[in-house]
Amino acid sequence: MPKAEVRNTDRADRILDAAAELMLRLGYRKVTIEDVARQAGIGKGTVYLHWRSKETLFRALLHRASIALTEQILERLETSPEEIRPHRFLRTAFVITMRDPILHAMLLRDTEVLGDLRDSLTGSLESVVNERYFALMAERGFLLDMPHLSYAVSASMLGHYLIDRFDPSVPSDLELRGEIVAHTVRASFEPAEGPDRATVVSTATEISTMLRDLLAHYRERIYSHDPTREHG
Incomplete structure (x- = not known):
């Protein structure tokens, strides 16, 4: 990557x-571009070189x-x-997620922190990948064949996040x-005998590819207004 x-x-x-610091302290609605520039120690115009609006800046933050x-899931x-x-x-x-207050706010659709950004999380590419993950888990025998499986798992997990x-x-x-x-999910939603090693490996490879594509998408969205890219 060039130095510039x-x-x-x-x-x-x-x-x-x-x-991030300002959103967690004040909430999205109360933060202005001027606040962000002051906190970062730069001019307001410099912020606009990277993102053309407050919304695109904070979407990049998410x-x-x-x-x-x-990245951490992919590494594992x-x-x-x-x-x-x-x-x-x-x-x-x-x-x-529990260690990162922004991820936690995103998962819980926390209006106090996210404000109108909450609506941008619905139908996101991340949601599509999440749905695909659970579809593969069900199709390939990682999860029990039971009615309303996605709802049951989501409700259980939400309890852990909210308790x-x-x-x-x-x-x-x-x-x-x-x-x-882990114990709750394994005892409640997984069969006693799961898929064989070959299925585990092939499924992990498929999910890893999806996650790498997701990372590329995120990075492009974050830096799509990078001055170097726009003028070079």
Whole structure:
């Protein structure tokens, strides 16, 4: 990557860091481009060199949070195809999401944090990939053949994400809670004997390809207004 492009990418990330801090503190509705520029220590015009509006800036911020989640899941899959199994896959996603307040707000569609950005999450490419993952899990025997499977799994997982809002006795150790998620999914939704090794490997490869495509999509959306790309 040329040095100029590296500098612009680094500056874009600095702007996104500032936007993230402000959104979590004030909420999307109250943050202005002027606030972001001040927080990042740059001029307002510099922000507009990268993103043409407040909405495109903060959409890029959500994409960057999704990159962090996707990269970590992909890294685990590349280390072990067994990580594709739902109880392991969902455990990993749970722990990563709970550690990142922006990902957590996205998952819960938190209006206080996200404001109108909440609506942009519906029908996103990430949702399509998520649906494809669960379809493959059901088709290839990773999950039980049961009515309304997607709803059942989603309802169970949402409980794990929300429980600490209602029960102060929930363990603070996220790794422990992740293991509880894994046990719940395995005991409730997976067959006693899952797919063979060949199916595990081929499915992990297919999902990994989808995740890499998703990463490319996110990166393009984040840096699509990079000055280097627009003028070079």
